[in-house]
Amino acid sequence: MKRASGMEGKRARWGWVFVAPGLLFFSLFSWYPIVNAFVTSFTNRKLISLKAPKFVGLQNYVRVLSSEDFWNSARATAVFAVGAFVPLLLLSLLFAALIVSLRGWKRPAQMALYSPAVLSSVVAALIWLVVFDPRGLANQALNGLFGTPGIDRRWLADATMAQISTIVVYVWKYVGYFTILFVTGMGKIPDAVNEAALIDGAGPFRRFFSITLPLIRPTTVLVSVMILIQCMKTFSTQYLFVQAGAPTGPIEVMTLAIYNTAMRDLAIGRASAMSMLLFAVMLLLSWLQLRASRGGEDAL
Amino acid sequence: MRKPSIPKRPSELALFVLARLVVAGAAALILVPLAFMLSASFMPASDIVSIPYRWIPDGLRWKNYLQALAGNDGSWLYARNVLNSLVVAGAVAATTVAISASVGYGFAKFRFRGRNLAFMAVMATMMIPFETVMVPLYLVVVRLGFQDSYLGLILPFMASAFGVFLMRQYLLGFPDDIVDAARIDGCSEWRIFRSVVLPSIGPASATLAVLAFRQQWDNLLWPLLVVQREEMKTIPAYIVKFAAEKSADEGAMMAVAVIASLPVFILFLTLSKYFLGGSAVFAAGKE
Known part of the structure; x- marks a missing residue:
C-alpha cells in the first residue's frame, strides 16, 4: 500500500477535521475546568464579587481539612459508600450467580431487577419518601414482619435511620445494574469449565467459590471500584430527603457539601479545594483498581 | 452439549429450586416500590397512608395526574418542565452520538x-x-451568558469521552476496503462519513443514545446550578421543589413520579437490549 505523500497529507488533515470538534469540546468543558478548579482552589475567589481573587496558597485546604463540617461530610460519605457497597456487591454477586444458573426466564429476571435503575434518582427518592412516611409501607412491612404493634422507626427523622434510608434507596436502585455486570462477566466463563467440574462431582457451592469467583476477579475488581466511586458521587437522594425535612448532618455527603459551599456560601475557592480532595480520593481508587486488575491478569 | 432439563443430583436439584425461588422473590421485592408508585398515583392521599395499605385503588383518580401537571398553584409548570427534559435529553443524545461518531471515526x-x-x-x-x-x-456558562437556557443545560454534555471510546472501538472493526472503495468512486471524505460510516454504526449509536438520554433525564446537580427560572427547570429539579412544598399531596407526588418515569420506561421496554447491553459495554469501557 503505497500512496503519494500529498495524498497522505490530505488524509491526515481530514483526520484532524473529524477529531477537531471533540478536541475543542473536551478542552473547553473538561481540561479547562479541571485546571481552573485546581488554580481556584488556591485563591479566595467568591461567586459574586467584583474584587479580583487573591492567591492564598494552601489556606483553603488548611481551612477545609481543619473544619468539623468537612470531616462530618467525609464521614457521611464514607458511611454511605461502605454501607451501600457491602450489600450491593454481595447481593449483585448472589443474584448474578443465580440468574446464570437459570435457563429460561433469564431476560425477564434481569429486566425486573434492572428496572429501578431506569428511574431517575430523584424519582426513586420520591417513591421512598412516601414509603418512609410514618404511616407508610416501610413501617407497615417491618411491623408485619416482626409482629410489632405500630412502631414508627423514624426513617427520615432519626440521624442513623436517615443514613440507612438513603442506603436502602441506593441499593434498591442499583443492585440490578451491578447484577447485569456480573452476569456479563460470568457469561464469559466457558461452559466447558463448569461442565468439567460438574463431571468431577463439584457441587454448586464448590463451583461458585473455586471456579466462578476466581475467574470473574477482573469483573469483581471493576464493579467494586465502580460502586465505590459512584457512591461517592451520590447527591440526588440526599438532596431530596434534606429538602423534604430530613436531618442534614448525617446525610450531608461530600457533593452536597460542595454544592452548599459554592452556591449558598458562595465560597468558590473553598468549594474547589473540597472538590479537588474528592477527585484525589477517586483517582486513588481508580489507581488501586488498575493495579489490582493488572495483578488479576497474571493470575488468569 | 445439552444440559439436562432438571438435575437429578440432590444438591443440584436444591440449587435449581432455590435459584428460582430467590430470583423470583428478589424480583418481586424490587418491583414492589414500582407497583406502589403506580397504585398510589391513583389514590387520594388519605388512602396512601391507610393501615393496612390497600394495593388496589378504589377508583382511578385521574385528578392526581391533573394536579401533577398543573402543579399546586395551577401554573402548568410541570408540563413545561417535562418538555424541557425531553428537549435537553434528546438534544444531548443526538449531539453525543454525532460528535462521538465523528471523533471516533477520526x-x-x-x-x-x-x-x-x-x-x-x-x-x-x-x-x-x-x-x-x-x-x-x-x-x-455564566460568562457565555447561557444561564436559564437550553444551551446552558446541553452544552457541557454534548460529547462524552466514553462515546468517543465506544465509537472508535466499533469503527476499528469497520472494513477499510469499504471506505477506500467509496474514495475511489470519488466520494468526498465528508460524504463517506455521512453516507457510508454513519448508517453502519446503528447498534453503537443506540447504546450511546440511550445512555446519554438517561443520564440527562436523571441529572439534578447541573440544572440546579444553571437554571433559576422555574419554566426552564427540568424534571428532577421540579420534583425536589414539588416534594418540599408543605401542601404537596402524596397521590399527586406519585403521579409526578409516574409521568417522569413513563418516557424512560417506554424506552426501556422497547430497547431493553441497549439498556442491559449498554451497561455492560459501559463497564467494559472502564476496564
Whole structure:
C-alpha cells in the first residue's frame, strides 16, 4: 500500500477535521475546568464579587481539612459508600450467580431487577419518601414482619435511620445494574469449565467459590471500584430527603457539601479545594483498581 | 452439549429450586416500590397512608395526574418542565452520538501526527468527576451568558469521552476496503462519513443514545446550578421543589413520579437490549 505523500497529507488533515470538534469540546468543558478548579482552589475567589481573587496558597485546604463540617461530610460519605457497597456487591454477586444458573426466564429476571435503575434518582427518592412516611409501607412491612404493634422507626427523622434510608434507596436502585455486570462477566466463563467440574462431582457451592469467583476477579475488581466511586458521587437522594425535612448532618455527603459551599456560601475557592480532595480520593481508587486488575491478569 | 432439563443430583436439584425461588422473590421485592408508585398515583392521599395499605385503588383518580401537571398553584409548570427534559435529553443524545461518531471515526480510520496523544487526552477526561468541574463549568456558562437556557443545560454534555471510546472501538472493526472503495468512486471524505460510516454504526449509536438520554433525564446537580427560572427547570429539579412544598399531596407526588418515569420506561421496554447491553459495554469501557 503505497500512496503519494500529498495524498497522505490530505488524509491526515481530514483526520484532524473529524477529531477537531471533540478536541475543542473536551478542552473547553473538561481540561479547562479541571485546571481552573485546581488554580481556584488556591485563591479566595467568591461567586459574586467584583474584587479580583487573591492567591492564598494552601489556606483553603488548611481551612477545609481543619473544619468539623468537612470531616462530618467525609464521614457521611464514607458511611454511605461502605454501607451501600457491602450489600450491593454481595447481593449483585448472589443474584448474578443465580440468574446464570437459570435457563429460561433469564431476560425477564434481569429486566425486573434492572428496572429501578431506569428511574431517575430523584424519582426513586420520591417513591421512598412516601414509603418512609410514618404511616407508610416501610413501617407497615417491618411491623408485619416482626409482629410489632405500630412502631414508627423514624426513617427520615432519626440521624442513623436517615443514613440507612438513603442506603436502602441506593441499593434498591442499583443492585440490578451491578447484577447485569456480573452476569456479563460470568457469561464469559466457558461452559466447558463448569461442565468439567460438574463431571468431577463439584457441587454448586464448590463451583461458585473455586471456579466462578476466581475467574470473574477482573469483573469483581471493576464493579467494586465502580460502586465505590459512584457512591461517592451520590447527591440526588440526599438532596431530596434534606429538602423534604430530613436531618442534614448525617446525610450531608461530600457533593452536597460542595454544592452548599459554592452556591449558598458562595465560597468558590473553598468549594474547589473540597472538590479537588474528592477527585484525589477517586483517582486513588481508580489507581488501586488498575493495579489490582493488572495483578488479576497474571493470575488468569 | 445439552444440559439436562432438571438435575437429578440432590444438591443440584436444591440449587435449581432455590435459584428460582430467590430470583423470583428478589424480583418481586424490587418491583414492589414500582407497583406502589403506580397504585398510589391513583389514590387520594388519605388512602396512601391507610393501615393496612390497600394495593388496589378504589377508583382511578385521574385528578392526581391533573394536579401533577398543573402543579399546586395551577401554573402548568410541570408540563413545561417535562418538555424541557425531553428537549435537553434528546438534544444531548443526538449531539453525543454525532460528535462521538465523528471523533471516533477520526481516531479509528485516519493516521495523523499527534493522534495517540490526542486520543489519550480525550480518554483521560473520563477520570474527571463532574462534581469536581461543575463550579468552573458554571462560570464558563455564566460568562457565555447561557444561564436559564437550553444551551446552558446541553452544552457541557454534548460529547462524552466514553462515546468517543465506544465509537472508535466499533469503527476499528469497520472494513477499510469499504471506505477506500467509496474514495475511489470519488466520494468526498465528508460524504463517506455521512453516507457510508454513519448508517453502519446503528447498534453503537443506540447504546450511546440511550445512555446519554438517561443520564440527562436523571441529572439534578447541573440544572440546579444553571437554571433559576422555574419554566426552564427540568424534571428532577421540579420534583425536589414539588416534594418540599408543605401542601404537596402524596397521590399527586406519585403521579409526578409516574409521568417522569413513563418516557424512560417506554424506552426501556422497547430497547431493553441497549439498556442491559449498554451497561455492560459501559463497564467494559472502564476496564
